[in-house]
Structure formats: structure tokens, C-alpha cells
Amino acid sequence: MPKKGKVEIKESWCKGCEICATFCPKKILGLRNDGKMEVKDPENCIACNQCVLRCPDYAIKVEVIENND
Amino acid sequence: MEMEKYFRVDKLPHIWCPGCGHGSVMMSIVKGIDKMGWDPEKVTVVSGIGCSSRAPGYMNFNTLHTVHGRPIAFATGIKLANPELHVIVITGDGDGAAIGGNHLIHACRRNIGINVVLFNNQIYGMTSGQYSPMTPEGSMATTSPYGNIEPPFDLCELTRSAGANFVARGTVYHLPKLDSYIEKAFGKEGFSYVEAISQCPTYYGRRNKMKTPLEMLEWQKKNSIDIKKARDLDSEQLKGKIITGIFAERDDEEYTARYDQLIKSVQGGKE
Numbered sequence: 635m636p637k638k639g640k641v642e643i644k645e646s647w648c649k650g651c652e653i654c655a656t657f658c659p660k661k662i663l664g665l666r667n668d669g670k671m672e673v674k675d676p677e678n679c680i681a682c683n684q685c686v687l688r689c690p691d692y693a694i695k696v697e698v699i700e701n702n703d
Numbered sequence: 704m705e706m707e708k709y710f711r712v713d714k715l716p717h718i719w720c721p722g723c724g725h726g727s728v729m730m731s732i733v734k735g736i737d738k739m740g741w742d743p744e745k746v747t748v749v750s751g752i753g754c755s756s757r758a759p760g761y762m763n764f765n766t767l768h769t770v771h772g773r774p775i776a777f778a779t780g781i782k783l784a785n786p787e788l789h790v791i792v793i794t795g796d797g798d799g800a801a802i803g804g805n806h807l808i809h810a811c812r813r814n815i816g817i818n819v820v821l822f823n824n825q826i827y828g829m830t831s832g833q834y835s836p837m838t839p840e841g842s843m844a845t846t847s848p849y850g851n852i853e854p855p856f857d858l859c860e861l862t863r864s865a866g867a868n869f870v871a872r873g874t875v876y877h878l879p880k881l882d883s884y885i886e887k888a889f890g891k892e893g894f895s896y897v898e899a900i901s902q903c904p905t906y907y908g909r910r911n912k913m914k915t916p917l918e919m920l921e922w923q924k925k926n927s928i929d930i931k932k933a934r935d936l937d938s939e940q941l942k943g944k945i946i947t948g949i950f951a952e953r954d955d956e957e958y959t960a961r962y963d964q965l966i967k968s969v970q971g972g973k974e
């Protein structure tokens with residue numbers, strides 16, 4: 635079973651560049667109308683940390699909430 | 704990673720544009736410092752002027768934001784006065800290759816213990832997009848509205864030849880590799896030069912048919928070629944390519960250590 639993650643986006647630091655959404659292998663991140671990133675489908679996060687690694691504004695945190703390894 | 708330990712979080716978010724690569728390179732440097740386990744009190748980060756050179760303002764170490772092109776000159780003084788400090792220079796392709804190019808080659812020649820990380824976005828970002836000595840041939844810039852006719856400087860070849868102990872080039876697209884080059888550079892005594900290909904979507908991308916940061920990252924991915932593969936190609940085949948990898952790795956004696964020995968031997972001679 636893969637890991638599961640809880641994504642937290644610090645809105646005041648997000649500039650809406652969409653880099654995180656492109657690198658997310660599960661494609662669960664998307665821009666809101668106001669230009670801030672949001673988690674569209676929180677259930678499917680696998681805590682791979684790609685979004686954290688790629689965000690040039692350090693606006694994302696991912697907490698591992700379930701690890702069945 | 705403890706953000707508060709290494710960043711002045713009250714100064715964030717940084718002023719860089721959406722999708723600017725400089726934020727990624729700054730984090731790569733901080734991760735390198737963290738990996739080295741250096742005491743932040745013993746780290747000094749020095750920069751010149753440019754978007755890239757604004758990085759130390761966000762970094763929670765001893766920091767010095769100097770004048771355009773001169774961070775290596777300031778850093779040389781710091782290292783000579785306090786050889787126990789870890790001295791890191793953050794510079795740009797304008798700051799480090801144009802106005803500051805001469806300081807760079809002499810610091811390599813001396814092999815002084817300074818770790819230079821050059822944020823190469825191939826343009827003068829801060830002043831709205833003039834071409835730099837590292838702008839690829841054919842690129843559009845405000846000062847080359849019909850395309851740049853100058854070939855770009857390969858600072859990895861230059862610093863390698865000039866005597867740097869460690870030289871590497873990575874890209875923001877290949878971020879984990881860039882992290883590893885920076886870590887290796889920090890682990891070296893003597894001078895190191897790491898070039899990080901960064902993206903300036905605002906002033907380079909927009910003029911060069913890459914409007915979004917993602918298109919710029921894609922360009923980095925498509926155009927990069929590993930140094931081992933590059934050895935089999937001629938200059939025509941390598942035109943416009945980003946050669947990545949480690950260019951130099953040696954252990955020649957560091958400058959302040961030599962200087963220290965000199966002082967000791969001169970003083971010893973008097974007794």
C-alpha cells in the first residue's frame with residue numbers, strides 16, 4: 635500500500651505558478667479562480683513530496699498521515 | 704527542514720516573480736548547508752546586485768548584500784580575516800560573469816575557500832532583460848531585439864581552467880542533482896563554482912517563446928546534456944546545449960591555509 639499525505643498550502647506565499655500541479659504525479663492540485671493553488675482531490679495524495687520539492691515559494695507542506703510500508 | 708532556522712521567515716514570500724527559478728536554487732543552497740551540519744553562526748552568505756543577489760536577505764545567516772559585481776572581492780576579505788567561516792557567494796550571470804568576471808577568475812587562481820553559486824538565468828533580470836555574457840546565441844533581449852550575435856561564456860570551463868577545486872553545472876529542472884553538486888561543493892576545501900541554470904520567465908522566457916515557467920523548465924530538460932555524453936560531440940552539435948555535471952574535482956591546497964603557513968614560517972624565521 636502506498637503512503638497517504640495531507641497537503642497544506644500557505645496561501646499568502648503561493649504565487650500561482652502551477653509548477654507543483656504539473657509535477658504532481660496524481661494530478662490532484664489545481665488553481666482556484668483567485669490564482670491560488672488548491673488541493674482538488676485530497677484523498678489521492680501519496681505523500682511523494684514532489685510539490686514540496688518543486689515549489690519555488692516554499693508554500694507547500696505535506697504530512698504523511700498513513701504509512702503502510 | 705526547519706524553515707525558521709535557516710530563513711528569515713518574516714521576510715517571505717520573496718519578491719521573485721511567479722515561477723522564477725531563484726527560489727528553488729536558494730532552497731538548494733540551504734539544503735546543502737543543512738546537510739553539512741554547519742552552525743549558522745559560522746556561515747556567511749555574500750551577494751552582489753541582481754534578482755539572484757537578493758537571496759541573502761531571506762537567509763538566516765551572517766549576510767552581506769554588496770555592490771554589483773563585487774561579492775567575491777568582499778568574500779575574499781571575509782575569508783582571509785576569518786578562515787574558519789564558511790563563505791558562500793550568491794551571484795548572477797550579470798553580476799558574476801560580466802562586471803564581476805575578473806574577481807571570479809582570480810579567486811579560482813588563488814583557490815581561496817569560497818563557495819560560489821551562480822544563478823544563471825541567462826539575462827539581466829533585475830534591470831528588465833538586457834542580454835548578459837551568458838545569454839545563448841540567437842536569444843532575444845531588450846539589447847538584442849534582433850537576436851544575440853554573441854556566443855555565451857562557458858564559466859564551468861573557465862573556472863576549471865583557472866584552478867577551482869570543484870566545478871559543476873546543474874539546472875532547476877534536475878533539482879536533486881543540483882542539490883548533490885552544491886553539497887559536494889560545500890564539502891570541498893578551496894574554491895568551488897556551481898552554476899545553477901535558473902529560469903526568468905518574466906524577462907527571458909516571454910521574449911523567447913517560453914511564456915510560462917513550465918515551458919522554461921521543459922526547455923532546461925530538453926536542452927541539457929550530461930558532460931560524459933557531451934565529450935563525444937563536436938561544438939556544432941553542442942550549440943545551444945546546457946552541459947551538466949561535474950567539470951572539476953580536485954584537492955589542491957586552499958589559499959588561507961597557504962597564507963597561514965607563510966605567516967608561521969616567516970614568524971618562525973625571526974626566532
Ligand SMILES: Cc1ncc(C[n+]2csc(CCOP(=O)(O)OP(=O)(O)O)c2C)c(N)n1
Pocket residue numbers: 752753754755756771794795796797798799822824826827828829830835
Ligand atoms: C555598478 C552598477 N552597474 C549596473 C547596475 C545595474 N544592474 C543592477 S542588477 C544588474 C544585472 C543583474 O543581472 P544578474 O546578475 O544576471 O542577476 P538577475 O537579476 O538576472 O538574477 C545590473 C546591470 C548596478 N546596480 N551597479
Ligand code: SF4
Pocket residue numbers: 643647648649650651652653654655671688689690691692693694722
Ligand atoms: S508551486 Fe508553489 S507558488 Fe507555485 S502554484 Fe504551487 S504552491 Fe503556488
Ligand code: SF4
Pocket residue numbers: 639641657658659660661662663678679680681682683684685686696
Ligand atoms: S505529495 Fe505528491 S501526490 Fe501529494 S499533492 Fe504533492 S505531488 Fe501530489
Ligand code: SF4
Pocket residue numbers: 718719720722723724725754755824828829902903904905906907
Ligand atoms: S525578473 Fe526574472 S529573475 Fe527577476 S524575479 Fe522576475 S523571473 Fe526572477
Ligand SMILES: [Mg+2]
Pocket residue numbers: 753795796797822823824825826827828835
Ligand atoms: Mg541573470
